[in-house]
Amino acid sequence: MKRLMLFLPLILAVGVGIFLAAGIGKDPTRLESALIGKPVPEFSLANLREPGQTLDQSLFRGEVALLNVWAEWCPACWDEHEDLMWLANEKGVRIVGLNYKDEKEKAFSFLDRLGDPYQTIIYDPRGSLGFDLGVYGAPETFVIDAEGVVRYRHVGVVNERVWEEILLPVINRVEGKS
Amino acid sequence: MRFMPIFLAAMWVFAATAHAQGEAPEFYDFDTQAEEQRFRGLIAELRCPKCQNQNIADSNAPISKDMRDQVYLLMQSGATDDEIVGALVDRFGEFVKYKPPVDRRTILLWGFPAIAVFGGFMIVAGVVIRSRKQSPEPALSAEEQARVRQMLADRDPSSRS
Known part of the structure; x- marks a missing residue:
């Protein structure tokens, strides 16, 4: 018993070490969305390309889509745009854009320069839908199933690795279910 | 630098x-x-x-x-x-929320301070009880005490007769 007690500090140190090591490499700024499993919040916002048209949550019914929150002022959105173009053109992914707290002219000049991977773009200059979605830092990308339910939220840049390792498995799972 | x-x-x-x-x-x-x-x-x-x-x-x-x-x-x-x-x-x-709710997921979080205090108290109590138990014990048995007396007597020239 006494001998075993001598190992107590070692056991404690190893235990604490494992506990702390598990936290290394985890990004604490990536929070799970509170909306997972819930439908896309109700909204009524203009279509960026056709200002006369009003879009609402029924936009997400019928087909799995990525909802990409972007803005011209967001540096990481410039970084990921090429990969969004690749997803839309090579992989045929349906991407809905949410132009978040942006100005129309800037949004258009951004798309003119980098290309337009979006099937539809929701224009949200005041960030109201962004707020309801719990967006706290663009870019964010949501996976939304054919019933319009939020299945996943990725905070940060989408690239080939994120697509292969995170988003594609989620989409496959969602499509297998629905 | x-x-x-x-x-x-x-x-x-x-x-x-x-x-x-x-x-x-x-x-x-x-x-x-x-x-x-x-x-x-x-x-x-x-x-x-x-x-x-x-x-x-x-x-x-x-x-x-x-x-x-x-x-x-x-x-x-x-x-x-x-x-x-x-x-x-x-x-x-x-x-x-800076104040998480008390529920099944957070019970350990909320309960840990009490567990830590209780654990610390148990360790201190254990140490105290053990040291109390040991001290009243005579360090030497009666036989050993007799031997010590004998040895001291042997070394002390004044008691030699």
Whole structure:
């Protein structure tokens, strides 16, 4: 018993070490969305390309889509745009854009320069839908199933690795279910 | 390390300009002092999801401003504190509460201080009880004491006769 007690500090140190090591490499700024499993919040916002048209949550019914929150002022959105173009053109992914707290002219000049991977773009200059979605830092990308339910939220840049390792498995799972 | 001063200077300039660019101080109108106190209390216990270690009262991130506006609007529409916090939790998750609720997931978090105090108390009690048990025991048995006396007697020339 006494001998075993001598190992107590070692056991404690190893235990604490494992506990702390598990936290290394985890990004604490990536929070799970509170909306997972819930439908896309109700909204009524203009279509960026056709200002006369009003879009609402029924936009997400019928087909799995990525909802990409972007803005011209967001540096990481410039970084990921090429990969969004690749997803839309090579992989045929349906991407809905949410132009978040942006100005129309800037949004258009951004798309003119980098290309337009979006099937539809929701224009949200005041960030109201962004707020309801719990967006706290663009870019964010949501996976939304054919019933319009939020299945996943990725905070940060989408690239080939994120697509292969995170988003594609989620989409496959969602499509297998629905 | 040579670049450290330059780096620090750049950080300082960045911080200073970032501060200067921050939005003008916002004003929220309240009918009563109590309402304003309530607002201050609410924004002090809500956490900024972007900056992580600041509440939305201290943070000047745009998202914090949106959240303050939302708290204000909900207050004006007559929502209770629970409803206001609930509305933000529904959007941003439990993360935004500095005070997590007591439930199955957080019971260890809330219970740990009590467990730690209890554990510490048990260790101290164990040490004390053990040391009490040991001290009254005679260090030597009667036989050994007799031997010691004998040995001392043998060494002391005065007692030799």
